[in-house]
Amino acid sequence: MFSRDVAHGARPVGFAALYFPTCTMSIHDLTRKLQLKNDSKIVLLVADGLGGLPLEPGGKTELETANTPHLDALARRGTLGLSTPVLPGITPGSGPGHLGLFGYDPLAYQIGRGVLEALGIDFDLGPDDVAIRGNFCTLDEDGNIADRRAGRVGNEIAAPLCEKLDQIEIPSVEVFVRHVKEYRLVVVFRGEGLGGDVDDTDPQQTGVPPLEPVARNEASQRTVEVAKQFLAQAREVLKEGHPANFLTLRGIAKRPPIPTFEEVYGTRAAAIAVYPMYRGLAKLVGMDIIGPSTTLDDQMDWLARSWNEHDFFFVHFKYTDSTGEDGNFAAKVKRTEEADACIPKILALDPTVVIVTGDHSTPSKMRSHSWHPVPTLISAEMCRYDGSEAFGESQCRAGGLGQFEAKYLMPMALAHAGRLEKFGA
Amino acid sequence: MFSRDVAHGARPVGFAALYFPTCTMSIHDLTRKLQLKNDSKIVLLVADGLGGLPLEPGGKTELETANTPHLDALARRGTLGLSTPVLPGITPGSGPGHLGLFGYDPLAYQIGRGVLEALGIDFDLGPDDVAIRGNFCTLDEDGNIADRRAGRVGNEIAAPLCEKLDQIEIPSVEVFVRHVKEYRLVVVFRGEGLGGDVDDTDPQQTGVPPLEPVARNEASQRTVEVAKQFLAQAREVLKEGHPANFLTLRGIAKRPPIPTFEEVYGTRAAAIAVYPMYRGLAKLVGMDIIGPSTTLDDQMDWLARSWNEHDFFFVHFKYTDSTGEDGNFAAKVKRTEEADACIPKILALDPTVVIVTGDHSTPSKMRSHSWHPVPTLISAEMCRYDGSEAFGESQCRAGGLGQFEAKYLMPMALAHAGRLEKFGA
Numbered sequence A, B: 001m002f003s004r005d006v007a008h009g010a011r012p013v014g015f016a017a018l019y020f021p022t023c024t025m026s027i028h029d030l031t032r033k034l035q036l037k038n039d040s041k042i043v044l045l046v047a048d049g050l051g052g053l054p055l056e057p058g059g060k061t062e063l064e065t066a067n068t069p070h071l072d073a074l075a076r077r078g079t080l081g082l083s084t085p086v087l088p089g090i091t092p093g094s095g096p097g098h099l100g101l102f103g104y105d106p107l108a109y110q111i112g113r114g115v116l117e118a119l120g121i122d123f124d125l126g127p128d129d130v131a132i133r134g135n136f137c138t139l140d141e142d143g144n145i146a147d148r149r150a151g152r153v154g155n156e157i158a159a160p161l162c163e164k165l166d167q168i169e170i171p172s173v174e175v176f177v178r179h180v181k182e183y184r185l186v187v188v189f190r191g192e193g194l195g196g197d198v199d200d201t202d203p204q205q206t207g208v209p210p211l212e213p214v215a216r217n218e219a220s221q222r223t224v225e226v227a228k229q230f231l232a233q234a235r236e237v238l239k240e241g242h243p244a245n246f247l248t249l250r251g252i253a254k255r256p257p258i259p260t261f262e263e264v265y266g267t268r269a270a271a272i273a274v275y276p277m278y279r280g281l282a283k284l285v286g287m288d289i290i291g292p293s294t295t296l297d298d299q300m301d302w303l304a305r306s307w308n309e310h311d312f313f314f315v316h317f318k319y320t321d322s323t324g325e326d327g328n329f330a331a332k333v334k335r336t337e338e339a340d341a342c343i344p345k346i347l348a349l350d351p352t353v354v355i356v357t358g359d360h361s362t363p364s365k366m367r368s369h370s371w372h373p374v375p376t377l378i379s380a381e382m383c384r385y386d387g388s389e390a391f392g393e394s395q396c397r398a399g400g401l402g403q404f405e406a407k408y409l410m411p412m413a414l415a416h417a418g419r420l421e422k423f424g425a
Helices: A027-034 A069-076 A094-101 A113-119 A155-165 A218-237 A261-265 A276-284 A296-305 A319-325 A329-341 A343-347 A393-397 A406-416 B027-034 B069-076 B094-101 B113-120 B155-165 B218-238 B261-265 B276-284 B296-305 B319-325 B329-341 B343-347 B393-397 B406-416
Strands: A042-047 A078-084 A129-139 A145-147 A174-181 A184-190 A246-254 A269-273 A312-317 A353-357 A374-380 A402-405 B042-047 B078-084 B129-139 B145-147 B174-181 B184-190 B246-254 B269-273 B312-317 B353-357 B374-380 B402-405
Touching: A027 A261, A027 A406, A042 A094, A042 A329, A042 A343, A042 A406, A069 A078, A069 A329, A069 A343, A069 A353, A069 A374, A078 A393, A078 A406, A094 A276, A094 A406, A113 A129, A113 A184, A113 A246, A113 A276, A155 A174, A155 A184, A155 A218, A184 A218, A218 A246, A261 A269, A269 A276, A269 A296, A296 A312, A296 A343, A312 A329, A319 A329, A329 A343, A343 A353, A353 A406, A374 A393, A374 A406, A402 A406, A402 B402, B027 B261, B027 B406, B042 B094, B042 B329, B042 B343, B042 B406, B069 B078, B069 B329, B069 B343, B069 B353, B069 B374, B078 B393, B078 B406, B094 B276, B094 B406, B113 B129, B113 B174, B113 B184, B113 B246, B113 B276, B129 B218, B155 B174, B155 B184, B155 B218, B184 B218, B218 B246, B261 B269, B269 B276, B269 B296, B296 B312, B296 B329, B296 B343, B312 B329, B319 B329, B329 B343, B343 B353, B353 B406, B374 B393, B374 B406, B402 B406
Parallel strands: A042 A312, A042 A353, A078 A402, A269 A312, B042 B312, B042 B353, B078 B402, B269 B312
Antiparallel strands: A078 A374, A129 A145, A129 A184, A129 A246, A174 A184, A353 A374, B078 B374, B129 B145, B129 B184, B129 B246, B174 B184, B353 B374
């Protein structure tokens, strides 16, 4: 019914076997075993990069500055806390950030750069696909790299080159090449027996030639052969393409095997996201992708329309992150208020549990993702109300959820929805 | 010198080896190594199901509503916190709840239903015993289950049937059958070579026959043979017993091998509990059972009488849980006040460390155990006083112990008692 993790190793002889705890269980072992079905509905609203920083001591964060009457009302009838996406001090990318929120230990389930890049352009990756992030580069006459990004070549040049590369044929392997933006592209090899553990060919410096692909294990040897054939043909295709007269391969990876939401939580999950990367991450864990939508209003419409067919809803809001990345405090405040404005539409559907959080912090002061723990709100009938007055970092710090690893958010969501039975008698 | 725990286990194939971390020590590896003897006395008062919920936002929990002058005084000279029995969102049964308080990782030491049921009737389980929870059921003429609980048959019928079943003889195995209540009974097979990993025979539905017992491993094959012989004889014994004309076997399990308190902590521990299940759990970890007692006053008498022979005292108070399970907020408040009233008797003995906590929360709002973290109080001379004014969930949320996994309570108890030496030089 459920697997067990062996929790120990070598021990004092004669003692170990008898006394020491043999097994322990992962979160998913527990949720697999304890999951219950009922009619509850759980909404997880992820305001990307929600956490912020005050600009100076005594100041307010973006979330605390924003006028968020609906989130504040939710906070008063819920429980707050701060979630740590990976570990204290560790700044997550979008992949680990979301996997943590979805309850998958981001240290156990790692997603290669190539896979994320493919998800980010809505490429439908299969289990036999090796995904690669490609960078156009400029080679000099000696074959050494003169520019690792091909002078950030424009889309109007790079896109047609990708179409040419997409024509490359390799026996018994399907090859896909898709342009992403400027010098960035995605390469996918589809075929049996292709491992995903191959080193980058980008030497991370100029004045030297690109590296040859090297397998990190036997299972990836065939991928190396395919990559070499691809690179040989690409060199021909691109030879007149200066500054984009070659490419490097990075983040070569396969889609990791991840158990589905249905299996580990017993929920039929829907993902409602404007941007492909977040749809892709949701698809990795087996959520149904609902849409398309281009605005939060669209997303709210889809939420209502998919309400009866699902019981878990992941709604992704991008702009709290992008404004943070822009270093625009005022714009992040405004985007936070936009997220606040959608709360009544969610509540009109009468969800059992509403969670509002982010996949990480993106303080506009830093213009980047950060390690700071993320404000989190759970509102449900069975909350231990914690006297919170508003939704913000300071209130969350004193909240009833305490500071917790993001991977525990899903068990808490299920618990508040009455979807986990008692563990042990 | 010390062993290492491999901190991971089964993972998606091909993934684990590459990515997952390595080795660490368990709590018990540490306490075994660091334990010191002295004259200190530690009292652990477990008010079962202590944690609660306010009925509405801004409201008070049962503990916060109760008038608890003695607990509040302890809180002022102690340190408070909230303990998580298993993991966030996971609701524990009494077994995992108490093992956690006793410092045993409840995910590593799992106690089968049959074992708990046997402990609950004071059956003295040995290491060679396989314990089984039996349910009388009603079979129809075709041998299909018509009622999984035999119409909740009365004690006056069920008890004599258990006495008859207790007469069953199986070569080279001792068979014990004990009535519990209504349709519930305990079956124990005692003999060498009996494994404890056998599936339930209860099909969890009516209209189908009971399942045959099936071993989950080779070591339990003999148990299956014994169970089949037992069931064949039971069918004869019960054939005229309608509605209790057969039984199903559930939670088939052996007592897990658990290191003793003496060994892992170096303490002589006493358990003072009114109800057999809690005496049984204490016995599993090697505590001496002190009693009998039927009231908290009795328990306080036994505490005083056993004071010199022991240095750790587990006192169990049941009624904060049972009133919570009844959904009776006012009664839980009253029972909490009863627990408060025993504190002066404990303090009169001049203990070094007093801990008051619960094995889990049982909010009367939910009428069941819950996942909410449990108010916890440590009072000792060496506490870092945290300014707490009273004992309650809100004060605990802001307390100096923070939110912690229950399994860390024992090392903290030992530390405050001066019973752990420095780790490393």
